[in-house]
Amino acid sequence: TNFHHVFNRLPNGNFIALGSTFEKFKLDKNDQATYTYDNNIILEFDSVGKLLWHWEFREHFDTLLIKDVLKKYGTKNSKLSVMVHGNSVSYDSTYKHLYLGCRDFDRIIKIDKATKKIIAEYGPKLTDSDTNVFQTNLYSRQHDVKPIGKNEVLLFNNGEEAEKGKSTVMRILLPQNDKEKAKKTWELDLDIDTIPGKAIKYGGAEQLSNGNYLICGGTNGRI
Numbered sequence: 001t002n003f004h005h006v007f008n009r010l011p012n013g014n015f016i017a018l019g020s021t022f023e024k025f026k027l028d029k030n031d032q033a034t035y036t037y038d039n040n041i042i043l044e045f046d047s048v049g050k051l052l053w054h055w056e057f058r059e060h061f062d063t064l065l066i067k068d069v070l071k072k073y074g075t076k077n078s079k080l081s082v083m084v085h086g087n088s089v090s091y092d093s094t095y096k097h098l099y100l101g102c103r104d105f106d107r108i109i110k111i112d113k114a115t116k117k118i119i120a121e122y123g124p125k126l127t128d129s130d131t132n133v134f135q136t137n138l139y140s141r142q143h144d145v146k147p148i149g150k151n152e153v154l155l156f157n158n159g160e161e162a163e164k165g166k167s168t169v170m171r172i173l174l175p176q177n178d179k180e181k182a183k184k185t186w187e188l189d190l191d192i193d194t195i196p197g198k199a200i201k202y203g204g205a206e207q208l209s210n211g212n213y214l215i216c217g218g219t220n221g222r223i
Contacts (some may be wrong), residue, residue, distance in 0.1 A: 005087045014052065017043045018089050022081070023058055027067055031082055037066050039146050040086035042098065042111075054113060055098075060118050065221075068127040069105075071107065091189065092147040098152060100144035107133070108174075110155065122174055122182060134175045136182035143218065144204030149178060152185065156203035166190050166197030169205045169215055190217055 008017035019041045024034050040057040070082050078081075088101035097119070100109040107123035121133040124140075139157040148154045148171065157168045171186040191197030201220030216223055 006089050010091070012095075013047050015045045016089060016091070017045070018086060018151070019043060020057075020086070025063075025067070027070065034185060035075070036079070036081040038081070038084050038086070038104070040084060040100065042100065043056070053113070055116050055203065057086070060111070060116060063108070065126065065130055068129050072099065072127050086141055086143045090146040097147075098147055099147055101142055102157065103141050103143065105156075106140045108142075108155075110174075112152050118175070122219070134182065136172075136175075138172060138182055138184055139170065141200075143202060146206075147208055154205055154207060156199075156205050156215075156218065158199055158203060161200045167203060167218065167220070169195075169213065186214070188215070190215075190220065195220060195222060208221040 002021065003017055003019045003216065006016065008016050008137040010016055020038045021041065024036050024037045026034055032069060042055040043051060046052055066082050074194070075082060083104040084102050085104040086100055087103050090099050092099070098111045098112055098113060101113060102109060105123065107121055109118055112119045112156050122136055123133055124137050125133055125135050139155060141158040143156040145153050145155045151174045152171055153174065154171050157170050159165060159167055167190050169188045169190070170184055173183040173185050174184045175181055187195065194201040197220060199218030199220045201219050202216070204216045205216045208214055
């Protein structure tokens, strides 16, 4: 019931949406506190609203990692919630894979549509138990992740809220094996005039058919 961030029309006429439920958990059976995390759900509908396909975070992501993150960092709010904060989802050009962006985990998740399995994760290592991720620190608190070429994504890189500097828009070539590393192939620094280029929230970018980019600067209030 909680649709957020994404409700887009696909080239085939279907619609893709991002929703979530909030799942309760305890660190162990003796824990007095009850915590929650946002279970992100991807849904695809046809043009008359029939649900054709869906995917749930809790069924495919290693949710034990959420407990490890809580133990290491605690919660950042009074609601005792660990936020994953999925904020973007897009198909690649083959319609075989989807890319889910999770802001608060600084993570991009690649999903195989046919099997619903997570086939790759990209971002920093969150805890010692986080062993299945292709590690990179090129971006943080990102928005609007979308594939724009073979194994390449475009995203709005907000950067950490407390981090000085500016936000950027970047293209990243994602690694396909343990011998490769994520590689930045293009970047635009948003600190371009007297308006600060830092955006602590929001932001997005679209590559246009002529090769230019249309950019929403998030909380720095510009397009």
